[in-house]
Amino acid sequence: MPAVSVRNLRKTFQTKRKAAGLRGALAALFRPAFQTLDAVRGISFDMEEGELLGFIGPNGAGKSTTIKILTGILHPTSGEASVLGRVPWRQRQELAFQIGSVFGQRPQLWYHLPAIDTFYLFGKIYELDEADLRRRIALLAEAFEIEQLLETPVRKLSLGQRMRCEVAASLLHKPRILLLDEPSIGLDVVAKQRLRATIQRMNEIEGVGVLLTSHDAGDIEALCKRVIIINDGEIVYRDKVSTLRRRYLTVKHVDVRYNEQLSPDFSLPGVEMLKVGRFGAKMRFDARVTPVEPVIGALAAAGGLADVTVSEPTLEEVIGAIYARAEAENE
Amino acid sequence: MIRHLPFLLALWKANLISAMEYRVSFLTQMVGMMLNNAFYFVFWIIFFDRFEQVQGWNLLDMFFLFGVVATGFGAGTYLFGNALRLSSLIAEGQLDYYLSLPRPVLLHALASRSNASSAGDFTYGLLSFAAAAVYSDSFSGLMLLRFLLASLAAVAVLISFLVLVQSLTFWIGNAPMLTQNAFNAIITFSLYPITLFDGTAKLLLFTLVPAAFIGALPAEFVRQFDLGQLAQICGGSAIFLSLAVFVFHRGLRRYESGNAIQVRT
Incomplete structure (x- = not known):
């Protein structure tokens, strides 16, 4: 068991709805409007x-x-x-x-x-x-x-x-x-x-x-x-x-800063550049396709590193990916 | 209830230790409330100096009345301090804490806070009763027993009334003005001679705003034993207590919790 x-x-919760301002407050006083909010929708586990x-x-x-x-x-x-x-x-x-x-x-x-x-x-x-x-x-x-x-x-x-x-x-x-x-x-x-x-x-x-x-x-x-x-x-x-x-925590985000200027066409194989600035860049890559180690190696070889942060996708991005995968599978 | 006594004692002890963290504030509030009550009573001394009686009530009756009301109010709001802010606890979702622990929610919530100024009311009530006993020249062990019973009944009815009014929050949302007005009404009416009221007004003081159960009725009982009054006091307390517990728990089904960031003081 x-x-x-x-x-x-x-x-479900019942919450009061009220339009903005004094007019809304007065309207809600005489004719209160409610909306039903589904906080939990039939879950099982x-x-x-x-x-x-x-x-x-x-x-x-x-x-x-x-x-x-x-x-x-x-x-x-x-x-x-x-x-x-x-x-x-x-x-x-x-x-x-x-x-x-x-x-x-x-x-x-x-x-x-x-x-x-x-x-x-x-x-x-x-x-x-x-x-x-x-x-x-x-x-x-x-x-x-x-x-x-x-x-x-x-x-x-x-x-x-x-x-x-x-x-x-x-x-x-x-x-x-x-x-x-x-x-x-x-x-x-x-x-x-x-x-x-x-x-x-x-x-x-x-x-x-x-x-x-x-x-x-x-x-x-x-x-x-x-x-x-x-x-x-x-x-x-x-x-x-x-x-x-x-499945879903494979995409890595990298934020890198250098001590010297980067060339505007700075790029790495297998890595998607999100933003390239004068002294740094933001990028992401799929660790299943491009392993982490060569990416970090290539970043270090590109110049004098001041700072580097590798982060995982946010929960919102993971959920987005789950939905996208489910839709793709349905199609 | 007996099963919960060690827990209640521990809770009151924690409240006292918490209050002792700010000793000066505690003592200032306590003494301030005693002075406040004393100044208010001076009004009645001046009044009865001019008019010896008001429909049968004299200054001695007022000493007994203030003794019972202040002791009952002080003990009630000291031991069950959250009775004064139950409405906010409900509206702001602060009952979560009590609901997640294995104790009766209402009892736990009420006893989780002590009101420092109530200690002043309580002390003042005892002094007023002592003055009444000496002044009337009729002090006895039985009178002390009657005073104890009367004060307990006053605590039960006052706290029940406050719980009843504030339980409306489950249905109508936070209503601080209603709570404040109900609180003012019961305290104000309990401190007047009951003989001033008759007919509908008197009926209201035994039902809708049960001030008579907190003031006049127990005060008269302390002064002189009366079986009928004893039955009224016990019956009234039991009815209001049961009603408060029933209404609160009916409302609790509608409780909606909340996500506000909270602090336990």
Whole structure:
């Protein structure tokens, strides 16, 4: 039996529509108009116990709404969902003892208190034995490298430090599933890597399943084996991350800067030039056709390098490619 | 409820520790509120100095009334501080946090904040009751017990009323003015002698704006035991409490969450 099972889940919101300005405000006062917004449009998926499942999509795709339904925060408009054998919106409290959740935009640590105070409060909320709680805090503090941060008021922590404390707090009661909604939002590269590594370690040590939502494909690549991509409330892709990488994360973008002037007809074989300036250029290439190594070699040979950045396609570009491929296959 | 007591105590402790982070602000608000209440009461001292009674109520009754109302209001809004901002929590999607934890949402949300100035109201209420007991020369252990019960009933009805009014947010959206007006109405009417009202006005004070359950009724009960009043106090509290929990949970089905960036203070 899957740990999470979702069938034809749908959630619509009613939102008020109002034209701009005073006239619009007056019209809305006497004849309010509403529009129905389909946040989630009949999605279905399963997640196995202990699995690291990526749930990605651009802003407004329906990721957070789905997570909120799975934690029991929201009631769906229709459809079914079961988390660890429970219907989240009917057995919310019971389920909350078995799952942990972290919402990047909604801290659970008390802002003016040191994290350790919230940890002890969580101990009471989850009815943990005092001695067990102490041992658990020590274990998590070591795993997340937060021993030195626990007694500092949360308001004085950096975003990365705070997020590590947030995830540690959500693991205090040894949940079987961790629902992480944009945990890396606003974090720098180093903080992101540190957080990813610790989540992976906790999955290995305790077998906690992780459903991770992000608009950053890098989070999923680093952590998950399987990925679901959602766009506009619908699932547009589901497969192994390795397949996603092989099919869609092959195009590399390169931004290069030189210490000396480039010739205006600067070009490299197998590489599409997007923009060539006096001291630098922007380009892209398909790593399946043109391997990375010769491109970097050719860039270095072209002059004295000042800076070079290689980046992967944005999620929007990946989704665009998925749609384009689906259309091509249909034709 | 007993099962949730250790959790509630931990929550109130966290609130107190949080308030202690800003000791000066806490003490200033507390003392400020005590002075505010004292100045307001001076008005009644001057009034009763000129007119000894208002349809049977005298200054001593006002001491008892202020004792119960301030103690009930202070304890209620100190222990359940979010009762004053439940409407915003609902409208801004801030119930998410409470919904993701294994505790009753309403209880958890209400008790997650303490209002510093309420500690001033509470202290003032105790002082007012002490003054009334001494002034009336009738203090006894039973009177203290009646005061405790009356204050608890005042807390229950006040918080229930605030929850009821603000639960409308689930249907009509954020309505800060409605909340503010309802709050002002119940506090204002609870601090007047009940004998000033009769007929429809009196009926309203026991139903739509249940100020009588917070002020006059429990205050009279503290002064003198009356079985009928005890039944009214207990019945009124139970009805308003049940109604508040019912309406809040009906509304909760319509809760729409939100994505605003939030901070837990």
